[in-house]
Amino acid sequence: MKRYDILIVDDEQRYANMLANRLTLRGLTCQVRYDGRTAIDIVEKVFFAWVILDLRLPDCYGVEVLSRIKAIRPDTRVIILTGHGTEQDRRQCLALGAHAFVNKPLDIKRMIAIMGQDKA
Amino acid sequence: MDKFKANLKSLYPHFHRQSDEHLNPYYTFQDYRQIWGVGIFFLMATALLPLIAMTLICYQLVDQSIDTESLLRAERLASNTRRAVSFFLEERLAALTFTVNEMGYERLTDPSRLEEVLRNLKLGFGGLTDLSVIDDSGTQVAYAGPFNLEGKDYSRQAWFMECQRHDACVSEIFSGYRDVPHIVVAVKSMQPEGRFFVLRATLETERLIQTLSSYKTGEHTDIFLTNREGVMQTPSRFYEGDLNRLTIPLPAYSDRTEALISSDPQGQPIVIGYAFIDTKIAPTSFVLMVVKKKAGMMKVWLDLRSNINWLLIVSAVVIALVVFLTSSFMVNKMFDADREKARTMVAAEQNSQLASIGQLAAGVAHEINNPLALINETAGYIKDLFILKEQYRGDAELIEHIDSIIETVERCGTITRQLLGFSRRFDVQIQPINLGKMVSDVINFHKKEAEYRAIAIHVDIPATLPLIETDRGKLQQIILNLVNNAFQATDNGGWLDVRADVEGAEHVRLTIRDNGCGISEEHLNKIFEPFFTTKKEGQGTGLGLSITYGLVKKLHGDIAVQSKQGEGTTFVVTLPIHTEKGFDA
Known part of the structure; x- marks a missing residue:
């Protein structure tokens, strides 16, 4: 089975691609999906160490995607990356098993730090 | 005066004066003045109309009662008095008739017997002055009494002619030969040979006048006799004019006691009870008049009416005051409640405006956040490229990414312009x-x-x-x-x-x-x-x-x-x- 380090799920395509570019530059392997359904499809087929997930998706809420991913792949760590996250969203996501909850705009160093810490 | 006006103003409901230009008219759906006015009108009408109607009915009843009562009283008094006067005359006529039939012509012409009869009659009835016997030619043939009028000729006197026609007569009150007011009563008697003679008695009027005054009740009552031409027979207190004439119109003939309402020469309403007096033995020319001043009889009623008037005025004033105060109070309450509601509405509208601004700002912040994140990532990526990969210098891909940044900034600019568009709504x-x-x-x-x-x-x-x-x-x-x-x-x-x-x-x-x-x-x-x-x-x-x-x-x-x-x-x-x-x- 093919392994990737990271799956990025965000409806803003250019944003998702840009983030993938930046992570790739740092030696990580990335896949990009723009909606919830295709994201779950690929998670079912492929194992990701990390999923970076936006909460607002055109077809469903990120929270649903989060619970599906945790159901399919309990070992996959999910970082919620959203522009409009409220305190309530944060608590709900952490309760559902999200590893971290990060607001846009993103500080890339922080993202790397979150993932590096876990590796170590 | 100014102070009074100020007091009056404070009574006036305050919604009349209040104008709050901050409150928009659409918040208050009522015309308070109209409600106030209509309220007062209907309350007053409901309270006062029955009161006024009652008073008017009462007035009318009182008027009717006064008339009925006055007529009844005058008629009763006239009737009683008539009976007394008739009886007075009938009693004396009956005595004369008895004497004439008992004694006969021969004995009555005997002066000493006539004197004795006069004495006996005086004893029985009193008020008799003299007695005389007159033959059918009108010549006095016998006389008993204080005046010596023997041989006098009465053939042309009214009472004698009357006596010839009927069996008896009663004269009007007149002074005659002796210059003292008196009434003549006479009775005719037939003799066997077909001739007749007359027994005549003179009555003092004092007795009759006393009888009349004994029936007077109250100050406003006048009782007197006139003849059928309206000439006074006994003195009247109020209605005797020049030449002994009656000053009020004489009522039309009736054989019963009647009463009517008329007016005196001064125009004051009076009630007249009257009767044309006839005795059972002889007709008379007397008309009995009982006159009462209506004003006097009405005093009790007028007092009652004045009490009713006062009651009406006081009730009306109290009702008006209560209605005015109640209406003012209620409409003021309504006005205050509406104004309070309007204030709440205005405040709520302002709150809602603030809430809308907050909502808008949050929406704009959210909308701008996504492009900013993209700018952040794109710029970050370019920086990464510069730091991590030297060979990307002058690369076409970089230009593409810079275009992306510019485009994203434009997107933010659009959102900002929309925000400005919204904020302009406060002007x-x-x-x-x-x-x-x-x-x-x-x-x-x-x-x-x-x-x-x-x-x-x-x-x-x-x-x-x-x-x-x-x-x-x-x-x-x-x-x-x-x-x-x-x-x-x-x-x-x-x-x-x-x-x-x-x-x-x-x-x-x-x-x-x-x-x-x-x-x-x-x-x-x-x-x-x-x-x-x-x-x-x-x-x-x-x-x-x-x-x-x-x-x-x-x-x-x-x-x-x-x-x-x-x-x-x-x-x-x-x-x-x-x-x-x-x-x-």
Whole structure:
């Protein structure tokens, strides 16, 4: 089975691609999906160490995607990356098993730090 | 005087003076002055009309009673007096008749016997002056009494002629030969040979006058006798004029005792009881008059009437005062309640405006956040490239990314411009507005939500729609509220339809239609009421549509709603195309 380090799920395509570019530059392997359904499809087929997930998706809420991913792949760590996250969203996501909850705009160093810490 | 005016003003209900220009007239639906006036009118009418009617009925009854009672009393008094006068005369006539039949001509012409008869009669009845016997030629043949009138000829005297016709007679009161007022009563007797003689007695009038006065009751009563020509026979206190004539008209002949209401020469109302006196033995020319002044008899009634008047006046004043104070109190309460409601509405509208600004700012911040994140990532990536990969210098891909940054910044600029457009709504002013542009501005803010919830938005506003002169901010809030409302009512996957057209020459009609949950019929007529909500407690203030209604009215427009539960709701806002500048916006 093919392994990737990271799956990025965000409806803003250019944003998702840009983030993938930046992570790739740092030696990580990335896949990009723009909606919830295709994201779950690929998670079912492929194992990701990390999923970076936006909460607002055109077809469903990120929270649903989060619970599906945790159901399919309990070992996959999910970082919620959203522009409009409220305190309530944060608590709900952490309760559902999200590893971290990060607001846009993103500080890339922080993202790397979150993932590096876990590796170590 | 000024102080009095000030006091009067303080009594006056305060809604008359109050004008609060901060409150818009559409908040107060009542004309308080009219309610006050109408209230006072009806209360007064209800309270006073029965009172006045009662008083009038009472007046009429009193009047009728006075008349009936006066007539009855006068008639009764006249009747009693008539009986007394008739009896007085009849008694004496009967005595003479007895004497004539008992004694006969021979014995009566004997002076000593005549003297004896006179003495006996005086003893029996009193009031007799003299007695005489007169033969059929009118010559006095025998006399007993203080005056020596023997041989006098009475053939031309009225009473003698009367006596010839009837069996007896009663004269009027006259002075005759002896110069003292007296009445002559005479009885005729037939002799066997066909001749006749007359026994005549002279009565003092004093007795009769005394009898009459004994019937007088009260100060205003006058009882007297006249003859049938209206010449006074006994003295009258009030109604004796020149030449002993009666000063009031003599009533028409009647054989019964009668009473009538007339007036005296001064025009004062009087009640007259009268009777034409006839004895059983001989007719007389006496007319008995009983005259009462109505004013005197009415005193008790007049007192009663004056009491009624006072009662009416005092009651009316008390009722008027109570009605005035009650009406003022009630309408003041109503006015205060309405004003309080209006204040709450104004405050709620301001709160809602602030809430709208907050909502708007949050929406804008969210919208700008995504482009900013993209700028951040793109710029970060370029920086990464510079730091991590030397060979990318001058690369075409970099230019592409820089273009991306510029494009994203433009996106932020658009959002900022829209934000500015919204903030301009706080300048209260009339300006020409492109309705289509405003609707698309508002819809833009719901685009994301519509995308997520798969709500289809159709906007059909013809480009030919004229610009409308109105207040930008308020119109924007109206549209925002209605679109928000439609979004809340619509399920995911529903649709929203916004269209506009011209109605008549002066109005524009904006229709906002959704296929959401709709409004039940029982709620439909309440939805513009403040604080009416079907949402759970804490989720809606119930002010949105009420404020929208207020804003539409402020813009001199109209708003209507049609809805069917489960099928959707349509709001139709009609706005004037032209609005005078400087109206109360």
